[in-house]
Amino acid sequence: MIPTEFLKSREKIQEKKAKRLTQKELMNRASRASHTPGSRMVVTKGYERDVYVSEYAKRRANGVCQLCEEPAPFHTKKGEPYLETHHIEWLSKGGEDTIENTVALCPNCHRRMHSLNAKKDVEKLKVVASKN
Ligand SMILES: [Zn+2]
Ligand SMILES: [Zn+2]
Structure with a gap:
C-alpha cells in the first residue's frame, strides 16, 4: 500500500x-x-473530527457561507442547507478541532481555501470564528 x-x-x-x-x-x-x-x-491518514464542533459551526453559520456570505448552494435531502466545515488552521498542520478554529463554508469557498488559503480569507474567517 x-x-x-x-x-x-x-x-x-x-x-x-x-x-x-x-x-x-x-x-x-x-x-x-x-x-x-x-x-x-x-x-489515507484521516482525522476524527468532533461532531459537536462541526454541528455548532454549521448552526452558527445559519445556512450562509462564512466566507462569501452567500446562502448555501443547495439543501440536503433532509432539507438542511449544504455547507462544509473547514478548519482555519488545518488539522494536518496541527490546527485544533475547536469552534474557534472551525467555520462553515460553501463547497466553492471550501475549495478556494484548500487551493489558495489566501491570507486575507484566513484573517476574515478567524474573525468570524471568534464570534459565538
Ligand atoms: Zn462561499
Ligand atoms: Zn477544509
Whole structure:
C-alpha cells in the first residue's frame, strides 16, 4: 500500500508535464490513454473530527457561507442547507478541532481555501470564528 500523498505528488508532476505539451502532443497522448484507469490500494491518514464542533459551526453559520456570505448552494435531502466545515488552521498542520478554529463554508469557498488559503480569507474567517 502507498500513501495518498505519494499518489498526489506524482499526479502533480504529471500534470505539469501535460501542461507543457502542445495541443497536438496532448491529443496524441490523451487518445492513447488506456480506457480503464489503473487502481492501487492506498492508505489515507484521516482525522476524527468532533461532531459537536462541526454541528455548532454549521448552526452558527445559519445556512450562509462564512466566507462569501452567500446562502448555501443547495439543501440536503433532509432539507438542511449544504455547507462544509473547514478548519482555519488545518488539522494536518496541527490546527485544533475547536469552534474557534472551525467555520462553515460553501463547497466553492471550501475549495478556494484548500487551493489558495489566501491570507486575507484566513484573517476574515478567524474573525468570524471568534464570534459565538
Ligand atoms: Zn462561499
Ligand atoms: Zn477544509
